Every structure is written in C-alpha cells, then in structure tokens.
Amino acid sequence: MVSINYAFKDICCKIVFYGPGLSGKTTNLQYVHQKIPPQTRGELISLATDQDRTLYFDFLPVDIGKIHGFSVKFQLYTVPGQVYYNATRKLVLRGVDGLVFVADSQRSKMDENIESYQNLVENLEGYGYEIEKLPLVFQYNKRDLPDISSVDEIEGVLNPKGLPHFVAVAIQGVGVFDTLKCISKLVLDQAKGEKVVPEREVTVKEVMMAESKFTQTERPELQEGREMEAISQKKPQPASEEWFSPAQMVDRPDGLGRVAVQHKAEDEPPPEKREESEPQKEEVLSERLAHVQQETKIEKGESLPKIEESPTITKGFFLWRFFKKLLNR
Amino acid sequence: MGQDYLVIYEEEIEKIEKILNWLIRNSQAKCALLVDKDGHLITRQGFTHSLDTTALAALLAGSFASTKEIARLVGEPEFSVLFHQGKKDHIHICLVGERSILAVIFDDRTTIGLIRLYAKQASEELTTILAPATKEKRDKTAQMAPDFSTSLENKLDDIFSE
Numbered sequence: 001m002v003s004i005n006y007a008f009k010d011i012c013c014k015i016v017f018y019g020p021g022l023s024g025k026t027t028n029l030q031y032v033h034q035k036i037p038p039q040t041r042g043e044l045i046s047l048a049t050d051q052d053r054t055l056y057f058d059f060l061p062v063d064i065g066k067i068h069g070f071s072v073k074f075q076l077y078t079v080p081g082q083v084y085y086n087a088t089r090k091l092v093l094r095g096v097d098g099l100v101f102v103a104d105s106q107r108s109k110m111d112e113n114i115e116s117y118q119n120l121v122e123n124l125e126g127y128g129y130e131i132e133k134l135p136l137v138f139q140y141n142k143r144d145l146p147d148i149s150s151v152d153e154i155e156g157v158l159n160p161k162g163l164p165h166f167v168a169v170a171i172q173g174v175g176v177f178d179t180l181k182c183i184s185k186l187v188l189d190q191a192k193g194e195k196v197v198p199e200r201e202v203t204v205k206e207v208m209m210a211e212s213k214f215t216q217t218e219r220p221e222l223q224e225g226r227e228m229e230a231i232s233q234k235k236p237q238p239a240s241e242e243w244f245s246p247a248q249m250v251d252r253p254d255g256l257g258r259v260a261v262q263h264k265a266e267d268e269p270p271p272e273k274r275e276e277s278e279p280q281k282e283e284v285l286s287e288r289l290a291h292v293q294q295e296t297k298i299e300k301g302e303s304l305p306k307i308e309e310s311p312t313i314t315k316g317f318f319l320w321r322f323f324k325k326l327l328n329r
Numbered sequence: 330m331g332q333d334y335l336v337i338y339e340e341e342i343e344k345i346e347k348i349l350n351w352l353i354r355n356s357q358a359k360c361a362l363l364v365d366k367d368g369h370l371i372t373r374q375g376f377t378h379s380l381d382t383t384a385l386a387a388l389l390a391g392s393f394a395s396t397k398e399i400a401r402l403v404g405e406p407e408f409s410v411l412f413h414q415g416k417k418d419h420i421h422i423c424l425v426g427e428r429s430i431l432a433v434i435f436d437d438r439t440t441i442g443l444i445r446l447y448a449k450q451a452s453e454e455l456t457t458i459l460a461p462a463t464k465e466k467r468d469k470t471a472q473m474a475p476d477f478s479t480s481l482e483n484k485l486d487d488i489f490s491e
C-alpha cells in the first residue's frame with residue numbers, strides 16, 4: 001500500500017518483481033542498482049543462499065526526488081522464485097502497490113511461468129487482494145537465448161488481457177528501465193486515481209516545518225552519547241504525565257515490569273540530590289530500606305505504590321547504581 | 330494496496346516523535362524506529378545517523394513477518410515481541426496496533442527489562458495515535474498538483490536512463 005507521510009512529505013510505494021525461479025528478477029534489480037545515479041539509490045540488500053539464490057527477498061530503495069514538494073520513493077522487492085519458498089514469497093507480497101511479472105521466454109520454461117502466475121494470484125488472494133485491481137506489467141526476459149517462445153505465444157498464455165508488456169534481456173539491461181518506468185507510473189496513477197474529498201490543506205509553512213524538522217534530526221553535531229541530551233534540548237519535553245498518567249504506570253506487564261518499579265522505589269531522591277555527600281547517602285539508604293519493605297508487601301499481593309513521574313525511574317536507577325558502586329569501594 | 334492506504338499527518342508524526350523521545354529518554358535506548366508492517370519507515374528518533382534506516386525498516390518488517398508465520402505454524406496468532414541480542418547492541422521489536430512495529434535499539438547502558446516496560450507503554454500510546462490513520466479513509470491525493478504526472482514522467486526519464 002502506498003504510504004504517504006505528510007510530515008516528511010514522503011510517498012512510498014512498494015513494487016514487487018514476481019516470477020519463476022531463475023527468470024531474472026534479481027538481475028533486474030542489480031541492473032537498476034548499477035545504472036541509476038548513486039544519490040537516488042540506497043543499498044541493494046539480498047537475502048540469498050550461498051549459491052546466490054534469493055532466499056527471502058532482494059530490496060532496493062530508489063528515491064526519485066522531489067516532485068511538487070513530495071519526495072517520491074520506490075521500494076523494489078524481488079521474491080524467491082523457487083516453488084519451495086512459497087511461504088516467504090507470500091510474505092513479500094504484503095502491502096504491494098505494483099507488480100512486475102518477470103517471465104522466462106524459453107519454451108522449456110513456459111510451464112513454470114504459468115505455475116508461478118497462478119501462484120501469484122493465489123498468494124494475492126490470501127491477502128484479499130485482487131490481481132485485476134493491482135498495477136501489473138509483464139516482462140518477457142531472456143530474449144537473447146535460443147529456442148524462445150514468440151511474444152504472441154507468451155501473451156496468449158500469460159497475458160490474455162493485454163496488460164503492458166516489455167521484452168527484455170535483463171542481464172544486458174535491455175527493457176529493464178522501460179519496465180520500471182511503466183510500473184512506477186501505473187502505481188502513482190493508481191494512488192492518484194482514487195481521489196476523494198480533501199480533508200485538510202497542508203500549507204507551505206507546514207512543508208517547510210516538516211523539512212526543517214527532518215534536517216534537524218540529521219544534525220551532524222549530534223554525537224553518540226550526547227544524543228539524548230541534544231534531543232531533549234532541541235525539543236523541550238513537557239512532563240511525562242502528559243502521555244502516561246500515574247495510573248498507567250502502575251499497570252505493569254509482568255515480572256520485568258516489577259523490576260523497574262522497584263528501581264523507582266529504591267531511588268526516591270530526586271536528581272538534584274546527586275551532588276550531595278555522606279549524610280545524604282544514609283538518607284538514601286534508609287529510604288531504600290523503606291521501599292524494599294514496601295516492595296515485599298507488594299509481592300504479598302497488596303496494592304501497588306503509585307509512581308508520580310516516570311523519568312525519575314531511570315535517573316534514579318542510575319543514581320542508585322552510582323551510589324552502590326561508591327559504597328562498594 | 331488499492332483502497333488500503335496509510336496516510337499520516339504531521340501532527341500525528343509530532344505526537345509519535347514525542348513518545349519515541351520519551352521512550353528513549355526513560356529507557357536510555359540509542360534509538361527507536363516506528364515502521365509499518367509493509368516495511369516503510371514512519372519515523373525515527375535518537376541516534377540513527379549511522380544507520381541505513383530505510384533498509385533497516387524493510388528488514389525489520391521482513392523479520393517480523395517471517396516470525397508471524399512461524400507463530401502461525403506453532404499455533405500462536407502472533408509473537409508480539411521479538412528480541413535480538415548482540416555483543417554490544419540489541420534490538421527489541423514489538424507490535425504497535427494492527428499494522429506497525431516499534432523497534433528499539435539499545436546497548437549495555439540499560440537493561441532489557443526497562444526497554445520492555447517502556448516499549449510496552451509507548452506501543453499502547455502509539456496504537457491510539459495511529460488508529461485513525463489506519464481506520465479512516467483519508468485523502469491521499471489532495472496535495473498532489475495537477476501536473477504531478479508530467480513532472481513524474483520527466484523525472485523518471487531522467488533517472489531511469491542508461
């Protein structure tokens with residue numbers, strides 16, 4: 001499904017290359033990866049076996065750039081073609097926006113093409129998708145090999161409806177970009193096609209805000225370690241109760257949750273006491289003792305203590321660890 | 330696909346980022362990413378400059394999807410939490426509502442327990458924020474200019490050429 005992110009002004013589309021094993025799906029992606037300008041492409045990721053057969057999927061993100069303020073991105077996926085990997089093949093189809101069916105033109109492979117196409121239809125049905133409603137183009141690959149079926153023959157079998165088709169020699173790049181251009185346009189046309197009444201206008205100011213925010217997150221001066229600090233300076237956070245009321249804090253998941261509450265309980269002193277000396281530590285210890293006792297009560301099934309402010313949990317936790325280390329010395 | 334689009338508005342992203350920051354600050358994690366199940370990154374916060382977040386999002390979604398299938402095979406509807414332990418860095422992945430995944434990357438400065446606690450709460454909050462984005466039928470085309478297709482075609486011709 002096309003994902004539209006108004007904050008980053010992103011339109012993201014997922015295109016899947018489908019087809020029988022060894023028909024050249026991965027080769028298509030490799031060629032695209034080699035030839036498109038480096039600034040538009042991300043890394044080509046292949047989850048493949050030792051023999052370079054696709055095991056799960058290949059993934060190539062392509063950033064077309066800004067079109068009328070929207071950054072258009074395509075995510076190209078391939079599926080493993082081998083019959084054996086149907087489980088993973090089906091997973092890749094989730095949320096697909098457009099399909100390229102890469103068929104092997106060799107006569108001997110015609111049955112595999114048909115089987116793979118039927119499998120595609122079945123897998124789409126598994127998600128409740130209808131193949132008729134999805135943008136789909138065909139690529140008849142390996143046209144350079146001897147003993148290939150004619151385009152008309154393949155069309156008759158695979159594409160009786162006459163959807164767009166391209167002849168290709170993916171390994172040499174013939175037809176690869178034509179296929180990709182066609183499916184990209186179809187996908188975005190489809191995204192545009194279902195126009196409904198606008199709910200709300202995004203103003204130029206919002207676009208600028210979104211962009212500046214994006215660059216802010218990428219600020220180079222944010223170094224590791226200082227990251228959290230820098231972020232909290234950039235966006236002063238209101239008190240955490242705004243999102244999580246004390247009552248919610250008490251709603252603990254399981255044993256692990258209890259540990260965190262315990263940390264909180266042991267570390268009641270607020271962070272301002274950080275610099276204070278020996279007598280303060282004793283106070284802390286006595287408080288700890290009191291809370292450990294409280295904790296024991298909780299284990300016996302009594303009501304939970306309420307937690308006022310969650311950030312102190314971690315601050316307190318580290319403070320407690322600090323004191324503990326100090327005492328151990 | 331088709332009628333099923335995820336459209337997220339800026340104010341929702343702001344709320345989401347607040348929660349992710351809250352999560353990072355409290356759990357002492359390195360970064361947090363919100364990814365939809367189709368592998369699109371919704372947003373991220375924290376130390377992500379050195380990460381290829383696009384690829385990470387796609388792989389996280391893939392990993393989650395395959396785990397879901399494993400769950401189905403052993404008779405579980407879904408494993409809602411995944412945890413990958415490394416030498417230095419670890420990843421905690423949990424489900425957010427029906428169709429998003431929250432991934433938190435952290436190291437030994439914190440503990441899995443803290444991450445789990447805060448990730449669970451953040452996930453509940455995020456679910457309520459994302460609910461309208463997944464349920465409402467939103468307009469996704471209002472902001473596209475009428476000559477969008479022409480511009481797109483030109484751009485595609487530029488980029489997809491030998």
